[in-house]
Amino acid sequence: MAAGLDFGVDTGRLAVVRECSVLERMPKWLICVPLVVQWLWLSLRYGGTTVPSAANPHLTSGGLVGEGKLEYFRGMGPLARSVTADYCAVFNDGTATEDSLRHTMANGGLAFPVVAKPDLGLCGYGVRLLPDMAALLAYLVVFPRGETVVLQRYLPQEGEAGIFYARDPDTGKGRIIGLALRYFPRVTGDGRSTVAQLVAADVRARRIARSPRHECSVPPDSVPAAGQQVRLATIGSTRVGGLYRDGAALITPELVRAIDAIARDMPDFRFGRFDVRYQSLRELGAGRGFTIMEINGAGSEAIEAWDPDTGVVQGFRMVFAKQRLLFAIGAAQRKAGVRPIGLLALARLNRRQNRLVDRYPPSN
Incomplete structure (x- = not known):
């Protein structure tokens, strides 16, 4: 494991070094600018802006946008189903x-x-x-x-990870290209302050109050005991104060073999992220003791780049590397006969998804 990082034994918790990463503090539009520039350059290089949609031909748009969670589950074989939550x-x-x-x-x-x-x-x-x-x-x-x-x-386990998988377009070898540890937003009681006061005083946790489509189920006027940790959300997204840490040190041959076997038990799945819950980091590194919650395809984000210990330059390098590999896999699939989605069809899928998100009940 990486030096200086306290991964804990069974809880999977990791001490926060800095409250928010540079990428987290940057406006979304500013983050998108270099990514769009690279996407356009790769589009010229590989001959199409939607080439990545060919990476996973059995998913709507390859999992770029507009695909359903059930598309991943329904195509699973017995091995993949056995490690997926009912x-x-x-x-x-x-x-x-x-x-x-x-x-x-x-x-x-x-x-x-x-x-x-x-x-x-x-x-x-x-x-x-x-x-x-x-x-x-x-x-x-x-x-x-x-x-x-x-x-x-x-899944009640505290440990949650996003495991980024890709199958090399030249060799056909499956590998893990990134691993993010996700931590739920929480506050620690002092025996005097209410949950609302603790949230207001925490740079990361206060994002919950700013998220219009999230409801904190913890009573705001409750007073946690000194040292008591209070989890504030079911989800661990950074939009509600979740924390992402780079868990590349946990990528072992055993975990690679386990994830590769699962991916190969799905129809032509070559690029995406497995979101899992685990009980122990040691078991996760050994390639066992985890349960899949959901899977994301070509549109998966390299969320480990949002680690507070990752500088902005290194963070962009991670995302750039992911986009380069995605285009390479999509191009190889296109060469094998897979037809990428049209740009207008992709835009329609994106518009529909964004409209639906605005109508969903708040998360908790």
Whole structure:
């Protein structure tokens, strides 16, 4: 493991060196400028702006945008399914009843609590932990009609990681090109301050109050005991104060073999990120003891670049390297006969997804 980093033993927690990275503090539009410039250059080099959509031909747009979570799950073979959290799908047509929902959940092997998430989503928008049937029915009332909700077994493990996988376009060898450890937003009590006061005093945690599409389920006027850590969200996105750390030191041959076997148990999956929960970093490094929550394709972000210990130049290098490899894989797939999506079709998918995100219930 990298020197100077305290990865802990079983909890997977990592001490915060700085509160926010430079990339986190930069406006999104400013971050996008160099990435768009590189994308355009790669488009000229490889002969098309949507070449990356050919990387995963069995997914809508290769997973760039507009694909559903169920697309990844339904194509899995027995090995990949065995390490994926149980789930079921609910099409929200307004006719669901308590009996029908219980039947659907039972068929999926689910019991409360469950995590509800939009089939078509991003960045944790619309993701809620639901403790009971009343909460599920209330969620469906405000969820967009005609869209699908994924219900998934709640994974209580504190450890969460994003494992970035790619299959070399020349050799066909699968490898892990990045690993991010994700930490949930939390505050530590002092025995005097309320949760609201602790959040207001924390540069990272206060993002929860600024996020209009997130509800903190912790009572704001509660007073945690001195030293008590209070988790503030079900999701670990940076938009609500989550922390990403570069876990490249955990990439071992054992983990590479495990992830490569899972990826090969999916139809022609060559590029993307596996988001997993784990109990122990030692088990994760050994390639076992983890459960897949969801998978992202060609549009996956190199979130390890948001580590507060990663400088802005190195962070951009990480993202640039990911985009170069994505284009190379897409070009190899195109050469093998895969047809990339059209630019207008991609724009329509992006517009639809963004419109839906604005209509989802708040995350928690």
